[in-house]
Amino acid sequence: MTEAILVVNAGSSSIKFQLFEVGRGDELNRRLKGQIEGIGTRPHFLARDAKGELVVDKSWSDGEVGDLADALDELVAFLREYVGEVPVAIGHRVVHGGPDFTEPAVVSPWVVDRLERFAPLAPLHQSNNLAPIRIVLERRPHLLQVACFDTSFHRGHPDLADRYAIPKNLYDEGVRRYGFHGLSYESIARSLREVAPEIADGRVVVAHLGSGASMCALLAGKSIESSMGFTALDGLPMGTRPGQLDPGIVLYLLREKGMSPNEVEHYLYHDCGLKGLSGVSNDVRELLASTEPKAKFAIDYFTYRIALFTGMLAAALRGIDGFVFTAGIGENAPAVRRSVADRLSWLGIELSEQANTNNELRISRQGSRVACYVLPTDEELTIARHTLRTLRAHTAESLEEKRA
Incomplete structure (x- = not known):
């Protein structure tokens, strides 16, 4: 059998x-x-x-x-x-x-x-x-x-990427920067060796853009830095999560707004992000189709933050050879990819408008200093491989x- x-x-x-x-x-x-x-x-x-x-x-x-x-x-x-x-x-x-x-x-x-x-x-x-x-x-x-x-x-x-600027006893208890979407990034790292070997051993930034969103810096296929930290609230704005947030805002919600810890948790996980910014939806497809100015602002904010974190990750890599879009938004939203690439033109990313519109594998122009790809992630196959091993x-x- x-x-x-x-x-x-x-x-x-x-x-x-x-x-x-x-x-x-x-x-x-x-x-x-x-x-x-x-x-x-x-x-x-x-x-x-x-x-x-x-x-x-x-x-x-x-x-x-x-x-x-x-x-x-x-x-x-x-x-x-x-x-x-x-x-x-x-x-x-x-x-x-x-x-x-x-x-x-x-x-x-x-x-x-x-x-x-x-x-x-x-x-x-x-x-x-x-x-x-x-x-x-x-x-x-x-x-x-x-x-x-x-x-x-x-x-x-490395410890420089793993630690927060807090006393070591908290780190020893497990308060550290973990990063998430690792099964997705592992899948992409493996795929790059097959479809883009020219950058697979280089410096690559991967943007996993879905309802939950994060970014990862890959060096020779290994993660060296991530936009997410201790929890899946950190980093990029997401469908209903705020992403990077001044911790003083949490104190403000507790002290000035009288919210309980459970109320703050629910607020940050369910009422913020693109939903909170737009007041329209947490779904990027609905935001792109909307004529509401706040919907456009939410998309602009999303792509702006992706560009900012790309700069951070490029600094960790000391340069960048490739950029990969993946997950639901990354694989299916040409308008989002175009906006991100426009904000990253200073890095040497030049998109092919036709390739981007058609959701092709490689969407950067010939001659672009940074190769740009759209790759489907396959977390399930990654899990199956680990399980069989x-x-x-x-x-x-x-x-x-x-x-x-």
Whole structure:
């Protein structure tokens, strides 16, 4: 029977998943991609095969799939019917690995409890990421699960990039600059070796622009600096998050506005960013289509901050050879890319208007000092690779223990 790896990315009311078959030489082939959304309200199960053909489109009435456990049951039942058996391992995206986890980890109750401590640092994601892991641990404790962290790719940063200007005792407790979207940046670093080898070993700035947005400085494919820090609030403005913020503003909200810490947290995670600036929407597509001046201002602010952080990251790299746009906005919004490139013309980025409009792979002109690319990120394949590698190592260790 063919081995299969299941990749899961769980949210508060959805489960996104992909299924990969393990081929010869441990090559991973994507077989299924889908999600169950609207869990607890209007559940809807949609999945497509490797050719993009629909294999399931199913809805339930209210209450039929009331929680994440019900949704997982439906997913497992579907996989048994479609594939014939459950996967040999499950890989999970977990946003925050904290100071303890610098690489993918085999899941255990101790690991999950340790990771739950970082939920306050990623309240939109961490507990949701861990929920399906707990359910599988309870129901199928012998099925290998691997937690793959968005912070791991950045953990090799030098101390100069890793520290805040605060007393060392806080750093020792884990108050440090972690960086996020690491699975995406790892995917891009790998892709560059195939599609743009002329810059893959050079100095590259990558902009992961989605509802959550950040930037990363790659040197020879390794992260040396990131726009995000201790939490996923830092750096670029995002859909509903403010990005870089004077900490005095938080004190102002607490003291002058009388907000509680929980109210401040909700405000910063849900009411700021492009939504707060525009008063129109947190969706860049709606902002680009709007005639409201505040919508245009929000987009201008977004691209301005991207340009500012590019300068910071270029300084960390001591120059720049390439720039990569990725994620939902980066891959699909030519107007945003054009505005960013215009602000970075001083660095030597010159776009081809036609290539940019057509969302081509390379969008910089011939002769541009800095090569500019649009690359799709593939976090799921990155998770699948880590999970398979961990499975093989875990199996080898078990064999060694039996021989001993």
